[in-house]
Amino acid sequence: MVATETTTDAGTTEAGRDFIRDIVQADIDAGRVSEVVTRFPPEPNGYLHIGHAKSICLNFGVAAEFGGRCNLRFDDTNPMKEEQEFIDSIAQDVRWLGFEWGQHQYYASDYFEQLYAWAEHLIRSGKAYVDDSTPDEIRAMRGTLTEPGQESGYRNRSVEQNLDLFRRMRAGEFPNGACVLRAKIDMAAGNINLRDPILYRILHATHPRTGDAWCIYPTYDFAHGQSDAIEGITHSICTLEFEDHRPLYDWFIENLPVPSRPHQYEFARLNIAYTVLSKRVLTTLVRDGRVSGWDDPRMPTIAAQRRRGVPAAALREFVRRVGVAKAYSVVDLAQYEHAVREVLNKTALRRMAVLRPLKLVIENWPDGTTETLDAVNNPEDASAGSRRVTFGREIFVEREDFMENPPRKFFRLSPGREVRLRYAYFVTCREVVKDAAGEVTELRCTYDPATRGGDAPDGRRVQATLHWVSAADALPAEVRLYSTLFARPDPGAGNAGDVMADLNPDSLEVLRDCLIEPALASATVGEAVQFERQGYFCIDPDSAPERLVFNRTVGLRDTWAKLNSAPLPQRGRG
Numbered sequence: 001m002v003a004t005e006t007t008t009d010a011g012t013t014e015a016g017r018d019f020i021r022d023i024v025q026a027d028i029d030a031g032r033v034s035e036v037v038t039r040f041p042p043e044p045n046g047y048l049h050i051g052h053a054k055s056i057c058l059n060f061g062v063a064a065e066f067g068g069r070c071n072l073r074f075d076d077t078n079p080m081k082e083e084q085e086f087i088d089s090i091a092q093d094v095r096w097l098g099f100e101w102g103q104h105q106y107y108a109s110d111y112f113e114q115l116y117a118w119a120e121h122l123i124r125s126g127k128a129y130v131d132d133s134t135p136d137e138i139r140a141m142r143g144t145l146t147e148p149g150q151e152s153g154y155r156n157r158s159v160e161q162n163l164d165l166f167r168r169m170r171a172g173e174f175p176n177g178a179c180v181l182r183a184k185i186d187m188a189a190g191n192i193n194l195r196d197p198i199l200y201r202i203l204h205a206t207h208p209r210t211g212d213a214w215c216i217y218p219t220y221d222f223a224h225g226q227s228d229a230i231e232g233i234t235h236s237i238c239t240l241e242f243e244d245h246r247p248l249y250d251w252f253i254e255n256l257p258v259p260s261r262p263h264q265y266e267f268a269r270l271n272i273a274y275t276v277l278s279k280r281v282l283t284t285l286v287r288d289g290r291v292s293g294w295d296d297p298r299m300p301t302i303a304a305q306r307r308r309g310v311p312a313a314a315l316r317e318f319v320r321r322v323g324v325a326k327a328y329s330v331v332d333l334a335q336y337e338h339a340v341r342e343v344l345n346k347t348a349l350r351r352m353a354v355l356r357p358l359k360l361v362i363e364n365w366p367d368g369t370t371e372t373l374d375a376v377n378n379p380e381d382a383s384a385g386s387r388r389v390t391f392g393r394e395i396f397v398e399r400e401d402f403m404e405n406p407p408r409k410f411f412r413l414s415p416g417r418e419v420r421l422r423y424a425y426f427v428t429c430r431e432v433v434k435d436a437a438g439e440v441t442e443l444r445c446t447y448d449p450a451t452r453g454g455d456a457p458d459g460r461r462v463q464a465t466l467h468w469v470s471a472a473d474a475l476p477a478e479v480r481l482y483s484t485l486f487a488r489p490d491p492g493a494g495n496a497g498d499v500m501a502d503l504n505p506d507s508l509e510v511l512r513d514c515l516i517e518p519a520l521a522s523a524t525v526g527e528a529v530q531f532e533r534q535g536y537f538c539i540d541p542d543s544a545p546e547r548l549v550f551n552r553t554v555g556l557r558d559t560w561a562k563l564n565s566a567p568l569p570q571r572g573r574g
């Protein structure tokens with residue numbers, strides 16, 4: 001696939017619109033909605049990933065485009081899995097992506113008292129009951145897609161009895177799992193979500209926000225739609241796996257005295273090849289120490305991508321191009337990397353760094369002297385100016401830019417071959433020095449003083465231009481090269497869903513003996529630079545002043561083009 005072909009706006013219509021924006025526009029045109037209110041509703045049980053970025057850009061984007069607002073709401077209904085660290089990271093990531101919610105930061109836990117009152121309302125109208133069945137019994141009686149469920153023996157308790165039991169549940173009289181509150185809908189419903197779903201369970205657990213005030217917690221299904229109604233959400237946008245829950249959400253709204261009626265619209269999740277966008281899997285990777293943390297630059301989390309050097313603008317542009325659709329699809333990694341490269345190409349300063357150094361000595365260089373040469377900071381941006389680089393008798397080039405016995409198409413350094421050193425001179429390799437083991441340790445070269453700046457007055461040409469650093473002032477650095485965390489485009493597909501079996505053992509390569517030009521010492525953490533001929537890099541927070549650590553954000557060229565030219569195998573969603 002050619003890089004430019006990956007920029008088609010899949011899923012959007014000619015006008016740059018998608019079906020969600022069409023629905024919103026129609027609601028405004030018909031006067032059904034005056035102010036558009038959306039929300040991004042993460043559960044704070046992990047860090048956000050690139051898939052969430054799609055939902056964030058959609059919800060905040062729609063609100064901004066139609067002059068409405070978007071709330072940030074934490075769906076914090078499960079204290080067993082939720083933590084303040086996740087709440088903080090989510091807020092930071094959404095802000096970093098470029099979106100602001102002002103004072104509209106909410107929590108499902110803000111509504112616990114109201115949700116509880118509505119649960120009692122359902123009990124009083126005979127539409128909810130306390131069930132003492134064990135979780136296993138409830139599961140067994142739920143039925144299957146082809147068989148109806150069975151009614152629980154506790155289903156016909158009186159209103160008084162249910163109210164009393166539910167209040168005692170709240171008061172903490174029962175241990176975890178002793179009983180649940182269920183909606184009384186229809187155990188024979190074709191949609192399993194309507195087979196008396198659980199509304200409340202007992203959890204003696206401390207909640208990050210409500211502490212020990214509650215020992216019963218609403219289920220996500222019971223909290224979600226009502227939270228939307230409380231906040232006056234006009235368009236509840238979520239991913240397709242909640243399509244089957246919509247009838248249940250509508251049932252709650254119809255059977256409760258809620259202040260507004262939200263409508264839910266579902267779109268397809270973002271999937272990216274070689275990547276798993278699931279907090280459950282990402283949590284396992286972190287917990288099992290397969291990565292260094294949530295922000296390990298190999299992780300698809302927003303925090304990791306930021307640390308790796310991906311600009312927020314590139315993430316936004318990527319999800320814009322992917323578009324919003326209802327059909328399941330897997331996006332090429334090349335498409336993501338293309339968006340990253342495109343932004344960095346415009347902004348990143350060019351620098352020289354040698355990742356695997358090989359010493360090159362210029363024998364005819366005047367002893368004890370150095371020269372400074374002009375080097376362009378960014379050919380894409382004249383205002384970025386230029387810098388001075390030191391050149392001298394001893395420099396370092398990339399080990400892989402030399403071959404003693406080159407094949408026909410290798411045009412870089414080899415014995416007798418002349419090449420250009422970027423911004424400097426033509427040099428010719430005269431001799432190869434090896435150690436006892438036969439490994440090349442040094443190249444002895446000559447330079448042509450007439451080629452200063454990179455051109456020969458006699459018009460003679462060379463077929464390669466190499467980057468280099470000067471032994472006189474190069475600084476040591478560590479460089480971390482990343483490849484995909486998973487070894488196959490569809491992790492898990494070949495191992496009965498076991499994604500861990502598909503981890504790429506070579507996803508991280510650490511180079512500890514790199515040499516960088518001194519101008520890089522003033523780069524700041526996160527700032528993007530291009531190492532000429534190698535890719536885009538940024539300084540990692542692990543850096544110390546005397547020992548900089550760089551992450552490779554993305555290579556210069558599309559290494560995935562070939563790999564991905566075959567169609568990807570399809571996978572079930574979820």
Ligand code: ATP
Binds near residue numbers: 051054270278
């Ligand atoms: P995960 O499956 O990774 O645990 P989730 O859907 O459980 O994700 P939530 O915190 O509930 O995570 O997600 C918040 C919002 O982000 C939801 O509206 C959800 O639909 C949306 N979202 C999650 N993953 C994706 C994705 N891959 N693409 C688009 N939207 C997503």
Ligand code: MG
Binds near residue numbers: 043
């Ligand atoms: Mg979820």
